[in-house]
Structures are given as structure tokens and as C-alpha cells.
Amino acid sequence: xxxxxxxxxxxxxxxxxxxxxxxxxxxxxxxxxxxxxxxxxxxxxxxxxxxxxxxxxxxxxxxxxxxxxxxxxxxxxxxxxxxxxxxxxxxxxxxxxxxxxxxxxxxxxxxxxxxxxxxxxxxxxxxxxxxxxxxxxxxxxxxxxx
Amino acid sequence: xxxxxxxxxxxxxxxxxxxxxxxxxxxxxxxxxxxxxxxxxxxxxxxxxxxxxxxxxxxxxxxxxxxxxxxxxxxxxxxxxxxxxxxxxxxxxxxxxxxxxxxxxxxxxxxxxxxxxxxxxxxxxxxxxxxxxxxxxxx
Ligand SMILES: Nc1ncnc2c1ncn2[C@@H]1O[C@H](COP(=O)(O)OP(=O)(O)OP(=O)(O)O)[C@@H](O)[C@H]1O
Ligand SMILES: [Mg+2]
Numbered sequence: 001x002x003x004x005x006x007x008x009x010x011x012x013x014x015x016x017x018x019x020x021x022x023x024x025x026x027x028x029x030x031x032x033x034x035x036x037x038x039x040x041x042x043x044x045x046x047x048x049x050x051x052x053x054x055x056x057x058x059x060x061x062x063x064x065x066x067x068x069x070x071x072x073x074x075x076x077x078x079x080x081x082x083x084x085x086x087x088x089x090x091x092x093x094x095x096x097x098x099x100x101x102x103x104x105x106x107x108x109x110x111x112x113x114x115x116x117x118x119x120x121x122x123x124x125x126x127x128x129x130x131x132x133x134x135x136x137x138x139x140x141x142x143x144x145x146x
Numbered sequence: 147x148x149x150x151x152x153x154x155x156x157x158x159x160x161x162x163x164x165x166x167x168x169x170x171x172x173x174x175x176x177x178x179x180x181x182x183x184x185x186x187x188x189x190x191x192x193x194x195x196x197x198x199x200x201x202x203x204x205x206x207x208x209x210x211x212x213x214x215x216x217x218x219x220x221x222x223x224x225x226x227x228x229x230x231x232x233x234x235x236x237x238x239x240x241x242x243x244x245x246x247x248x249x250x251x252x253x254x255x256x257x258x259x260x261x262x263x264x265x266x267x268x269x270x271x272x273x274x275x276x277x278x279x280x281x282x283x284x285x
Contacts, residue, residue, distance in 0.1 A: 016178040023175055023209065041209055041240040045248060048211040052178075096249055106212045110248035 006032055007067040007076065013051050014060045022051045022063050026078065029065055033074040034136040043076065043134045046114040049107035050080045050130050056101070058082025058128055068133065075135040083127035090120060159184045161191055167199040167268050168192065168230075169261070173206040181217045188221055192228045199268035200225050203261045205236030215250045222255050232256065235264035 007029040011022055026047040030040040047063070054061040061082030068075035087093045094112065099105035108130075112118040117133040159180060162169040168191060170184065188200060202218065204210070210218070222232035235258040237245075245252070258264035 020175050020177060027208070038240045038243055041238075041244045042247065045209045045211050045244045048209060048213075049248075052211070052213060104212050104216055104250070106249045110212065110250065113247050113249070114244065 008065055010062055010064045012060075012062050013054045013080070013082075016055070019048060019051050019055065023048050025063075025065065026076075029067075030076055030134070030136075033067065033076055035076075035134070036137060039134060039137065042114040043078075043132075046111040046132055047078055049111040050078070050132065053107055053130075054080045054082045054084075054128075058084030060084075061127075068135075070135075073135050075133055077131060077133045079129060079131045081127065081129045086124040086126055086128055087120075087122040088124045090122060094120075159187075161187060163191075163195060163197065164265075165269075166197050167201055167265065168195070168197050169201050169203065171203045171206065175208065176214065178213055181214055185217055185221050185224070189224050189228065192225055192230050198230050200230055200232040201261060201264045201268060202232065202234045203236050203264075204234055204241075205238065205261075207238070207241065210237070210241050210245055210250075212248065212250055215245065215252055219252050219255055231268060233258050233264040233267050235259070235261045 009025055009029075011025060012018055013022060023044050027040060027044045030043050035043065051063055054063070059082060061080065061084070064079045064081070066077040066079070068077055092098050094109050095105075096109045097105040098109075108120075111130075111132065115132040115134050117131075119131040120128070121131075122128040159170060159172060159176075161184075162171075168188065170188070191197075192200065200221065202221070204218075207214075218234055222234075225232045233256045237257060256267065258267055
């Protein structure tokens with residue numbers, strides 16, 4: 001059976017060192033839940049984009065990882081939260097190529113394409129939370145060795 | 147045949163010189179600051195040595211996000227201004243699939259499937275009009 005141990009965590013996002021920990025945690029959690037290599041890579045890349053936004057635009061915050069299980073399928077939900085300036089125009093922020101800084105403006109819109117479910121909650125002046133969910137295509141390791 | 151080899155220091159990517167080409171091997175998970183340092187180091191090394199090519203081996207890189215993608219594109223752009231070509235070699239299939247879906251197509255970045263193929267691309271660029279074919283300037 002799959003336990004939440006090693007999957008569920010709450011990690012701070014305060015420096016580019018923390019971005020490395022976030023990526024490593026997501027990689028290891030996704031592998032543990034039976035995600036294939038391509039799906040792992042997509043989720044880690046999405047997490048890297050969102051964590052960097054939390055750091056750069058949100059002034060720092062945290063990522064919470066949660067294990068989901070539905071009808072034998074394993075899922076991973078990642079919530080990125082900050083108490084930064086928030087996003088006034090979500091449609092604009094989510095469009096390809098829009099950046100308020102000097103980025104490529106592909107992070108938010110690209111991360112949305114890389115995951116199965118994408119939710120964004122933002123109040124100007126209060127902060128931003130982005131929640132993404134991915135499911136492992138196949139149930140992980142059906143054998144007793146798991 | 148290799149001078150200019152810097153020791154692997156944490157947070158520092160070694161740049162190896164092979165004749166007319168600088169070889170950089172990226173491994174594992176790079177900090178943002180390490181990638182930016184590399185960008186700066188490469189510009190300085192190209193202008194100091196006058197090499198004509200930069201080969202960046204990313205076969206050991208597990209993810210390329212928009213930040214690293216932008217750094218690679220900027221390295222290629224600045225190398226071009228310093229009269230050097232850049233080839234990014236060995237991208238993992240999972241990384242390529244993810245980058246395309248992310249929407250990062252990185253135009254202006256030349257790629258090769260392996261470092262060998264990348265080296266060939268960079269060393270075959272002898273101007274066709276040069277009479278007498280390719281000539282070795284120095285041993
Ligand atoms: N957590 C956040 N808090 C406040 N604003 C945000 C946050 N995340 C994204 N934004 C806004 O949405 C815009 C688009 O984000 P996106 O990640 O797509 O681009 P970027 O970060 O500017 O560039 P990059 O391509 O390097 O990621 C940002 O420029 C910023 O204005
Ligand atoms: Mg971004």
C-alpha cells in the first residue's frame with residue numbers, strides 16, 4: 001500500500017536553494033507514487049515554474065504536497081502559497097508570453113499545460129495560491145515487493 | 147589538448163577547452179545562481195580565448211524550466227555576438243517533450259543528439275569558399 005510518508009510535506013520557498021529542494025521533493029514523491037519518467041519530468045518542471053513565481057513575484061512562501069488516492073489511482077497535489085501582491089488580471093497573467101518582469105512569460109501558462117488540474121486563487125494585496133494536481137497513469141507497483 | 151580546466155567547485159560549472167571549442171557539462175539540479183555564473187564565465191572565456199564554438203552537454207540534466215531555458219538561449223545569443231556558435235547536446239527525451247508542452251521552443255538554439263554530433267557540427271564549420279580546403283592553424 002502507499003502511505004503518505006515521503007510524499008506529504010510542507011516546504012519553504014525563500015531562496016533559489018529552496019527551489020532545488022522543491023524540485024527534488026516533487027521528483028521523489030512522484031516516483032514513489034508510480035509516475036512514469038515523462039510525467040515526473042512534467043510535474044517537476046511545473047513545480048519549478050510555480051515555486052519560482054512564489055519566490056520572485058510573491059516574495060516567498062511555501063509548497064504543500066498532498067497524496068491523493070481515488071479508485072486505486074495515485075495522485076499528487078501541490079499547493080504554492082504566498083502572501084505577496086497577488087495578481088490583478090488573471091487572464092492576462094495566464095496568457096502565453098505575458099510577463100510583468102523580464103521573464104519569458106511562459107511559466108504560469110506553461111505549468112497549466114503540464115498538469116491535469118490547475119487552480120489559481122489570488123487576491124490583490126493578499127497573496128496567491130496555485131494548486132496543481134497530477135495522476136499517475138498506471139497504479140504503482142501492483143506486486144508485493146512495493 | 148585541454149588547458150583552462152577549472153576544478154569542480156560546488157556552485158561552479160567547469161569549462162573545458164578542447165581546441166577551438168569550450169565544452170560545458172551540466173549535471174543534476176542547477177541553482178539559478180550557478181546557471182547565471184556560468185553564463186558570465188562563458189562570455190569571459192570566449193572573449194579571452196577566441197574560441198569559435200561552445201558545446202553544452204545537458205544529457206545529465208533532469209529538467210529544463212523556463213529559467214534554465216532562457217539562460218541557455220542567452221548564452222547562445224551572447225556567444226554569437228562574440229563570434230562563437232553554441233550547440234546544446236544530449237537533451238533527454240522527457241525534457242524535450244516537457245519543454246515543447248511548456249511552450250519553450252528556444253529558437254536560435256542549435257541542438258545535437260550527442261556531444262559527438264555536437265562537436266562535429268561545431269568543427270565542420272570551415273567556410274566553403276576558403277581555397278585549398280580546411281587548414282589547421284595550430285597543432
Ligand atoms: N505568485 C505570484 N504573485 C504575483 N504575481 C504573479 C505570481 N505568479 C505569477 N504572477 C504574475 O504573472 C505573470 C506571468 O507569470 P509567468 O510565470 O507566466 O511569467 P514570468 O514569471 O514573468 O516569466 P517566466 O517565463 O520566467 O516564468 C508574472 O509576470 C507576474 O506578473
Ligand atoms: Mg514565472
